[in-house]
Amino acid sequence: MPRRHSSLVNQITVASLAVAIIMGLTATSAFASSAPVAAAGGYFTCASDLTGKATCWGRTDKAQTSAPSTKFTSLTAGYSHACGLTVAGLAGCWGDSTAGRTIPPAGVSFAELSAGGANTCGVAADGTLSCFGDNTVKQSTPPAGQFDHVASGFDNACAIGVDRSISCWGDNARGQSTPPAGAFTAIALGDGIGCAVRSLGSIACWGTGSSVISSTIPSGRFTVLSVGGDHACAVRTDGAISCWGGNAYGQTAAPSGTFTSITTGIAHSCAVRVSGAVACWGGNAYGQKTVPVAAASTLVAADADPVDFGDVTISRRSAALSITLTNRSPSFLLETLQPGTSTLSGSAAADFTILSDGCSGKTLAPGQACAIRVQMTPSALGNRAASLSIPLNTLAGSLSVPLSAVGMIAPTGPTGATGATGATGATGATGATGGKGATGGTILSGTTAPTGGSDGDWFFRSDTGVLYGPKARGVWPSTGTSLVGDKGDKGDKGATGATGGKGATGDTGATGATGGKGATGAAGAKGDTGATGATGGKGATGAAGAKGDTGDKGAKGVSGSVMLTGTTAPTGGVDGDYFFRTDTKVIYGPKVGGAWPSAGTSIVGDAGAKGAKGDTGATGAPGPKGDTGAPGTGSKVICKNTAAAKSKCALYFPSYAWAVEGSKAASVAAFAVRHGSHIVARGRVRLSNSRQAKVSVRPRLRRGTYSVTVRLASGQRIVWSMKIK
Numbered sequence: 083m084p085r086r087h088s089s090l091v092n093q094i095t096v097a098s099l100a101v102a103i104i105m106g107l108t109a110t111s112a113f114a115s116s117a118p119v120a121a122a123g124g125y126f127t128c129a130s131d132l133t134g135k136a137t138c139w140g141r142t143d144k145a146q147t148s149a150p151s152t153k154f155t156s157l158t159a160g161y162s163h164a165c166g167l168t169v170a171g172l173a174g175c176w177g178d179s180t181a182g183r184t185i186p187p188a189g190v191s192f193a194e195l196s197a198g199g200a201n202t203c204g205v206a207a208d209g210t211l212s213c214f215g216d217n218t219v220k221q222s223t224p225p226a227g228q229f230d231h232v233a234s235g236f237d238n239a240c241a242i243g244v245d246r247s248i249s250c251w252g253d254n255a256r257g258q259s260t261p262p263a264g265a266f267t268a269i270a271l272g273d274g275i276g277c278a279v280r281s282l283g284s285i286a287c288w289g290t291g292s293s294v295i296s297s298t299i300p301s302g303r304f305t306v307l308s309v310g311g312d313h314a315c316a317v318r319t320d321g322a323i324s325c326w327g328g329n330a331y332g333q334t335a336a337p338s339g340t341f342t343s344i345t346t347g348i349a350h351s352c353a354v355r356v357s358g359a360v361a362c363w364g365g366n367a368y369g370q371k372t373v374p375v376a377a378a379s380t381l382v383a384a385d386a387d388p389v390d391f392g393d394v395t396i397s398r399r400s401a402a403l404s405i406t407l408t409n410r411s412p413s414f415l416l417e418t419l420q421p422g423t424s425t426l427s428g429s430a431a432a433d434f435t436i437l438s439d440g441c442s443g444k445t446l447a448p449g450q451a452c453a454i455r456v457q458m459t460p461s462a463l464g465n466r467a468a469s470l471s472i473p474l475n476t477l478a479g480s481l482s483v484p485l486s487a488v489g490m491i492a493p494t495g496p497t498g499a500t501g502a503t504g505a506t507g508a509t510g511a512t513g514a515t516g517g518k519g520a521t522g523g524t525i526l527s528g529t530t531a532p533t534g535g536s537d538g539d540w541f542f543r544s545d546t547g548v549l550y551g552p553k554a555r556g557v558w559p560s561t562g563t564s565l566v567g568d569k570g571d572k573g574d575k576g577a578t579g580a581t582g583g584k585g586a587t588g589d590t591g592a593t594g595a596t597g598g599k600g601a602t603g604a605a606g607a608k609g610d611t612g613a614t615g616a617t618g619g620k621g622a623t624g625a626a627g628a629k630g631d632t633g634d635k636g637a638k639g640v641s642g643s644v645m646l647t648g649t650t651a652p653t654g655g656v657d658g659d660y661f662f663r664t665d666t667k668v669i670y671g672p673k674v675g676g677a678w679p680s681a682g683t684s685i686v687g688d689a690g691a692k693g694a695k696g697d698t699g700a701t702g703a704p705g706p707k708g709d710t711g712a713p714g715t716g717s718k719v720i721c722k723n724t725a726a727a728k729s730k731c732a733l734y735f736p737s738y739a740w741a742v743e744g745s746k747a748a749s750v751a752a753f754a755v756r757h758g759s760h761i762v763a764r765g766r767v768r769l770s771n772s773r774q775a776k777v778s779v780r781p782r783l784r785r786g787t788y789s790v791t792v793r794l795a796s797g798q799r800i801v802w803s804m805k806i807k
Contacts, residue, residue: 118358122310122347123159123177123197125368129352129360130154131476136166140370146177155797159345160197160234167192169797171207183215191795193750193766198234199273203241205232207750207795209766211241221252230765235271242266248278258289272309279304285316295327305761310346315353317344319760323353333364340759356759389470391458391487400458405483407441407472408451419446422473424454426485430466434458434485441472460489525551525667525685527647532558540685542662547645565645565660643672652678752793755779755804757786767792 120129126140126147134153138146144162152174154166163177163184171191175184183201186192190212192204201215201222211224211232219237227249232241238252238259246265254260256274264286268279274291283303287296292312300316302324307316313327313334321340329335331349339361341353349365352373362371387406394400409419421441426434434456441452460466470483525540526532532541532550540551541558542565550562643658652661652670660671661678670682755763767777769792783806792800 118354118360119157119343120345120352120354120360121157121159121164121197122308122345122350122352122362122370123164124161124348125350125365125370126159126162126164127345127347127350127352127362127370127373128157128159128164129354129373130157130166132358134169137374138164139372139374141368144178148176150174150176156195158195158197158202159347160202161199161236163197163202165195165197165202167195169795171795173202173204175202181216186214187212193752194232196232196234196239198239198271199236201234201239203232203234203239205229205241209244213239219253224251225249231269233269233271233276235276236273238271238276240269240271240276242269242278246281250276256290258291261288262286268304268306270307270309270314272314273311275309277307277309277314279307279316283319287314292327298326300324300326306344308344308346308351310351311348313346313349313351315344315346315351317341317353321356321759325351331365335363337361337363388484388486389456391485393488393490394458394460396460396463396489396491398459400487402437402455402457404453404455405470406451406453407446407481409446409448419450420444420475421446421452424470424472426468426470428468428485430461431468433461433466433487433489434468434470436470456485458485458487460487463489463491525549525662525664527664532562542645542647542664544645544647565662566643652682749795751795753777754791755783756789756791757783762788769794 118129118131120127123146124141126138126142128136128138128147128149130136134155135151136149136154136157138149140147141162142148146159146162146164149164149166152166152168154174155169156167158165160183161178163175163179165173165175165184165186167173171193173186173190173192173195175186175197177184179185181200183197186202186204190204191207192212193207193209195202195204198215198221201213201217203211203213203222203224206212209228209230210226211229213222213224213234215222217223221234221238224232224239224241228244229241229249230244233239235252235258238250238254240248240250240259240261242248246267247263248261248266248269250259250261252259258271258274258276261276261278265281266278266286267281270277272291272295275287275289275295277285277287277295277299279285283305284301285299285304285307287299289296294312295309295314303319304316304324305319307314310333311328313325313329315323315325315334315336317323321342322338323336323341323344325334325336327334333346333349333351336351336353340356341361342356344351344353346352347364347370349367350362350371351364352360352362352371354360360373362373364371366372389403389405391400391403407419407421421444423442424436424439426436435458437455437457439454441454444452446452454470454472456470458466466487466489468485470485472481472483473479474481524535525542526535527542527544529543529545532543532553535541535553535558537553537556539553540549541553541562542549543562546564547566548562548564550558553559643660644655646652646655646659646661647664648661649663649665652663652673655661655673655678657674657676658672660669661673661682662669663682666684667686668682668684670678673679749769750766751769752766753764754761762783763779765777765779767775769775785806788804788806790802790804794800
């Protein structure tokens with residue numbers, strides 16, 4: 083297979099990945115890793131926090147930094163691809179998929195994975211080996227047998243068997259597949275070279291791929307190691323890091339401090355501190371050593387307990403509860419926690435209210451805390467659930483706090499027997515102010531007789547202007563109150579008609595009789611004209627004139643007021659009208675001078691007095707049986723002091739029906755034995771509910787107190803102390 087470069091990244095071995103699972107750190111969720119892990123690839127780096135969320139940075143040409151959202155318990159990185167293991171042991175890979183190096187076999191559960199130059203190998207849950215990817219030089223054809231750890235190199239792979247010996251396969255042109263004899267606990271491969279930690283802690287290397295590595299191996303006792311392009315690094319038993327080999331990019335200039343794991347790339351190195359912080363050094367051509375801010379800070383940042391409001395009566399506010407957010411970073415790290423503004427989400431988020439957020443914008447030093455006060459008002463019966471999301475400056479990005487309550491209508495218990503009259507007690511303190519009275523009745527409307535509604539409701543018949551109510555015992559009253567004004571008074575009597583015209587003039591009286599003819603006088607002067615006859619008597623009074631026209635009709639009395647309705651401010655109508663606002667139950671009026679009054683009169687009754695306290699409810703039924711308790715602490719270690727087994731101890735795990743394993747009769751679990759802050763032994767054990775499980779432990783445990791941590795396949799961790807006398 084042609085070489086793409088003169089040396090290759092360490093393929094993230096047991097030492098720097100799977101063995102980097104340090105038991106005993108508190109996880110933040112059921113899917114959490116046991117400890118933060120880091121994996122350096124060719125020119126990129128990946129790390130996961132305690133929630134199992136992976137973040138990658140550096141070279142991106144093969145999508146090797148595009149980690150999925152899956153939660154992982156361990157990580158491994160090759161030249162241009164990476165993989166992780168879920169809590170169920172399933173492999174998930176991303177990046178360069180050439181030759182199927184990112185396509186794990188279906189249905190295989192792994193206990194450990196190691197990504198190489200062009201392939202990936204792993205230890206299955208049953209202890210056998212399984213590889214996938216390029217097989218040009220048989221690097222993906224592992225031997226049969228039982229193994230504990232595996233490491234993939236550029237063109238070969240090696241594994242540590244249950245007897246602690248090393249087996250290798252694949253290319254051997256440079257002796258990289260010819261390991262030394264002996265017992266080993268950790269292994270790492272590079273390009274044409276391999277290194278491993280012997281049972282007593284010293285380091286041995288083989289292969290001619292990098293003389294600068296094999297010729298400058300440091301002395302001392304080590305626990306884990308990693309091989310890069312032309313350099314290697316290892317963690318000493320005291321947690322300090324030693325690096326050796328080429329240093330053209332500062333890749334061997336390790337920082338001081340105490341670390342739990344180490345991983346190396348082509349020309350850079352990274353390690354996880356005991357605090358969970360990731361530190362990187364060396365080459366940075368693609369930003370592979372520039373750790374994101376969140377990953378550089380402590381990964382065990384904060385916690386907050388779930389909040390249960392218990393039983394709360396529907397439409398009644400609960401007591402306000404506080405959610406305390408605490409910065410759990412070790413004090414010596416001086417890592418601050420910076421919460422953002424909290425939000426609510428979930429199916430019943432509307433039932434919960436954030437009364438005050440005392441965390442938003444705060445900067446919390448290690449050990450400091452802040453509080454967020456939340457109240458809830460259930461809108462329905464049954465379980466009500468939501469989540470309070472608190473943005474954080476951590477790799478996870480936020481913390482989700484479950485909120486729960488049960489909406490209920492409190493039943494009234496049976497009346498208890500009347501107790502004997504007690505002595506008159508002292509006057510009690512003034513009771514708390516009664517709760518808000520029940521909401522006033524609803525006003526319904528229509529053009530028929532009242533119908534529907536509940537007790538206490540009112541009904542306005544809009545065609546007759548009559549208001550009925552309140553409804554009582556399910557029955558509407560037969561009569562209501564008319565809101566239409568009384569009929570106007572009768573108009574005043576019309577004015578007297580005008581006087582009739584003057585009657586016609588009476589007939590002229592008869593002409594008086596003509597005087598006698600005078601004697602013929604001498605022709606004398608003409609006699610005088612006889613006197614005018616007397617005027618006739620006055621004629622009779624003329625008939626009465628015709629009746630005068632009837633006077634104009636008086637003006638119409640003012641009509642009674644009209645009741646208008648609506649759900650807005652009063653509008654329309656004429657002076658004297660009233661307006662009933664059906665949504666607020668307020669009557670406005672009368673309208674005067676073309677204007678409605680700005681305020682009205684509510685017809686909703688005053689709040690009722692607080693009801694008497696109900697009798698104590700009956701005692702509830704017994705709760706369900708509690709979960710099965712944690713396993714007992716009956717483990718023991720027996721160290722055989724025979725000449726043939728001076729360094730061999732047997733660790734016995736007690737028989738226990740592991741409830742969390744479901745119906746399985748047995749389960750493979752990982753265990754670690756720690757003395758102080760150092761892991762002195764680790765491995766896998768097949769647990770059974772019918773007999774004790776036994777596994778060999780090397781090196782021999784000395785007198786003292788140890789802690790044993792077991793991680794079940796379900797993700798549950800069990801920790802106990804053990805004393806060797």
